[in-house]
Amino acid sequence: MAIAGLLVRVLSGQAEEVEAAIGAMPEMTTYGVHHDNHLVVVADAPHEKMEILFRQVRDVPGVLTCAVTSMTLEDELFPE
Amino acid sequence: MAVSRREFLKGSAAAVALSALGAPVLAATGSAGPDKWVKGVCRYCGTGCGVLIGVKGDKAVAIKGDPNNHNEGKLCQKGALLIPAVVYAKDRITDPMIRKGGKKSPLEKVSWEEALDFAAKHFRETIQKDGPQAVAYYGSGQALTEESYLANKIWKAGLRSNNVDGNPRLCMASAVAGYLTSFGKDEPMGTYNDIDNATCFFIIGSNTSEAHPILFDRIARRKESSPDVKIIVADPRRTNTARIADMHVPFKPGTDLALLNGMANVIFREELDNTRFIDRYTAFKKGTGEAASLEEYKAFVAEYTPEKVQEISGIPAADVVKIAKLFAESTAAVSLWCMGINQRSKGVWANNLIHNLHLITGQIGRPGATPLSLTGQPNACGGVRDTGCLAHLLPAGRMVENEQHRNQMEDFWGVPRGTIQPKMGLHTVALFENMVQGNVKALFIHCTNPAHTLPHLNKYTPALEKAFVAQTECFMDAETLKYADVVFPAAFWCETDGVYGCTERRYALTEQAIPPLGNSRPVIQVLMDFAKRVGVDPKLMPYKNAADIWEEWRKLSKGSPYDFFGITRNRLKKESGIKWPCPTEDHPGTNLRYVRGEDPLVPKDHPDRIFFYGSPNGKATIWLRPHQPPFEPADAEYPFVLTTGRVIDQWHTATMTGKVPELHRAYPSAFVEINPDDAQKLGVKNGDQVVLETRRDKMTFPARITDTCMPGLVFCPFFDKAKLVNRLFHDAVDAASKEPEYKICSTKVYKQA
Structure with a gap:
């Protein structure tokens, strides 16, 4: 499994709806709304699936940009 | 309370994301994590985002954005997926x-x-x-x-x-020739810092959102910071970039030279020009290279009335006026452009005309005021x-x-x-x-x-x-x-x-x-x-290694207009990038090129605030360049314009992004975007196979019906090796830069029988 940290910028006033939508995705954990319009999100999924998750986030209504801040595959290569 | 390794990794990922917002985050402790982090630059576009590559043993196991580089810890999804899919791709060539x-x-x-x-x-x-x-x-x-x-x-x-x-x-040759002919030397005078200070963005011929996502994020941040920041996106396609625009201005492909001259005309007509700047820092030239005067230039652009621009480009005259005023009246305007301007048979002229707008208004050489050509490759x-x-x-x-x-x-x-x-x-x-x-x-x-x-x-x-x-x-x-x-x-x-x-x-x-x-x-x-x-x-x-070559190149730059003698290998190892000119090892790098006291080549006691030292007279050139149509405009026989470009999930010829299964699945093959009105006339529905037939060849693509394209325009991405869309294109090049006109050719469009 890979783990990716995401910083999601949302359109003004839509943070709560976007957080709820992303939080409902099984591989996603949200870590709150910051600076009014940013969500911190962590994706936990096989690396092959990561991009589709990124795209799903990007396609949530109200999402303006989705930046990836980290991606680790260590657990796939060196399992616990 | 015991924290599992997995929870620890997730917490670390959240902390890294949070730190990219500038939040103080305590350093994670524990045994999880790579043995070391190695500094680098993303392999994809010309934004040049800093990365940190996590290494365990001799394997790359992680990647994150470099918080100390301009991207402030952020990466786009392509960059984040370089490891392992691309680095460890099954089809890596490992033997001669x-x-x-x-x-x-x-x-x-x-x-x-x-x-x-x-x-x-x-x-x-x-x-x-x-x-x-x-x-x-x-x-x-x-x-x-x-x-x-x-x-x-x-x-x-x-x-x-x-x-x-x-x-x-x-891709870049027209930008090079544009900078050379307007300012005497290649490479921009501004930097990404200007994005944080601009109050007007004029984005033309660039789908920044998909081609340079991290810069788009920075522009979005600037837009959020103040309601006074205005964004104009001039593009025949209504791309994702237009989502944050105050004005999206579609125009007939290949008519932007008329728009740019028309904006200049409005600027003079409305007395929004900066006469003092023009007098002191610029000179005028006709296309022949012969000197011209300000009055000749004014008379030249006066022909491009808003009404004439509307006739040529389809942009309503009122919008031409509005764009020009937004640009000139703003306290600081940044222009951003990319292949929509460069990959044109008049690409150099288009570059010149963008520079003209900055020079006649003095929107240059101040924080947030600059023309800045975006680059496609790292x-x-x-x-x-x-x-x-x-x-x-x-x-x-x-x-x-x-x-x-x-x-x-x-x-x-x-x-x-x-x-x-x-x-x-x-x-x-x-x-x-x-x-x-x-x-x-x-x-x-x-x-x-x-x-x-x-x-x-x-x-x-x-x-x-x-x-x-x-x-x-x-x-x-x-x-x-x-x-x-x-x-x-x-x-x-x-x-x-x-x-x-x-x-x-x-x-x-x-x-x-x-x-x-x-x-x-x-x-x-x-x-x-x-x-x-x-x-x-x-x-x-x-040379024993790359560092030896860098050392020679660094010494060669000394004293030149490209002086980066101060950027030693050791500094590069310690710092996350340095902007030249940088003549000495204690110089921090340059944000405002050509500006007194900012650019080390224009010392603090220089008589002029701005000195375009690449030019023999120290002045920038304002060019008299007329509108000219593209090499192959649409006509009665080939009534549509075909343009090409990128999509966010694929890069260039997909030899890297094609390795990432989900990137590839998002856009496994090329398609053609068609405006709904055109689709209705052609009897084409989403997914139908559509033939594009040009004077060179014909190819079939599945249709995507979308109002991204204006009527009369169709778009194909160029990443797909199974559908080499460049077979359809002519090979006309810009006379000066020799860059081909990939952005415009005429085509027939019809549903496959």
Whole structure:
């Protein structure tokens, strides 16, 4: 499994709806709304699936940009 | 409370994301995590985002954005997915290969010695028989700076051939010529810092959202910071970039020169020009090069009334006025553009006209006020433009056809005067034309895929069938490999070390993080081993590693307009990129080029606040450039305009992004975007197979019905090797930059029977 940290910028006033939508995705954990319009999100999924998750986030209504801040595959290569 | 390793990793990922917002985050502690983090630069676009590569043992296991680089810890999804899908791709080339029985025989694995001897023999014999002009190097804006510098030196001073060109000719050449003709020297005066200070963004011919996502995020941040910040997106397609625009201005493809002149006209008519700036820092020229006056310029642009611009471009006259006023009345305006401006038969003129707007309003040389051309590849600027790795250039802004410049380089490189040929080499399209004609017989390709990217492919693919082709490559699915006679497996990205120079004059180092895969080797080693076998004097290549080459290049820049003598390898290891000019080791780098006290080449006691030192009179040039239609506009027989470009999930020819299953699944194949009104007239529905027929060829694509395209325009992405859309394109080039016009050709569109 890979783990990716995401910083999601949302359109003004839509943070709560976007957080709820992303939080409902099984591989996603949200870590709150910051600076009014940013969500911190962590994706936990096989690396092959990561991009589709990124795209799903990007396609949530109200999402303006989705930046990836980290991606680790260590657990796939060196399992616990 | 016990925290599982997985929870720890997730918490760390959240902390890293939070820190990218500037939040103070306590450093994570614990045993999880890579052994070390190695600094680098993203391998994709010209934004030049800093990355940190996590290494465990000899494996790359993680990647994160460099918080100390301009991207402040953020990466786009393509960059984040470089590991493992691209680095450890199953089709990585790990052994040298040759075709022993000619082009139709299979590539067979051989030793390095056999591959190098095989290639060198062909080049040596070609030079002996047909002279040095019969061999060529075709490089890349993705090659490392040290590689491009070395290849340029080997060819021009070692083999005595100026046939050195590369894929930046296909993307950035018009921006280069635009900067040169307007300001006297290449490369922008502004940086990304200007984004944080601008109050008006004029984005034209750039889908920043998909092609430069991290810069788009920065623009969005600026927009959020103040309701006074205005964004104008001028583009025939309503792309994602327009989502944050105050005004999206669609116009008929190829009519932007009229718009830009029309904006200039409004600026004078509304008395929004900056007369003091114009008088002090600019001069006027007609297209012939003859001097002109301000009054002549005013009279020239006066012909472009808003009504005339509307007639030509389809932009409502009122909108022309509104855009011009937003631009000129703002406290600080940034213009951003990319291939929509550059890949045009009048690309240089379009660049000039953007610069004109900044010069007549004084929207330049202040924080947030600058023209800033966006770059498509990670090292087109630093690697190719600055090192002079093009047919007409020599390092640090020198020109092949200037005897003094040639002599300077000959002296510096320690070769006899007269070694460098006085005539410029063949630019890309001419090079492949000469290969078709049999004049150029052997080609060394590094880090690029011309069988996919050249215009009018049906015309130029035979060049690769005819000539002997040696190629460095990392991935087996590159289209050009079909034509390679010898393939050198290249160490990829973090398997070697070297410098990238991005859009904002920032040089940053990618350090070696892991060993080269299999038998692949760093390309500087391949180039030197190859050149020695061809007969180049080893004294010309006294390098043990890339750092030695950087050291020579750094010294060569000293005292030049590209002075980065202060950017030592050690500094690059410590810092996350430095912007030149940077003449001394204690200089922090330059944000505002040409500005007194900011640019070290314009000292604090200089009499002028702005000094365009690349120009003989120290002034920038405002050009009188008329609107001219594209080479092949739509007509009665071919009534649609076809344009091409990128999509967010794929990059260039997809030899890297195609390795990421989900990136590839998002856009597995090319498609054609059609406006709903056109689709209705054509009887086309979503998913229908649609034929695009141009004067060169015809191809079939599945239809995507979308109002992204304005009526009369269709769009295809160019990443798909199964649908080489460039087969449809003509090969018209800009007269000055020689950059092809990929953005506009006429086509028929109809549903497949």
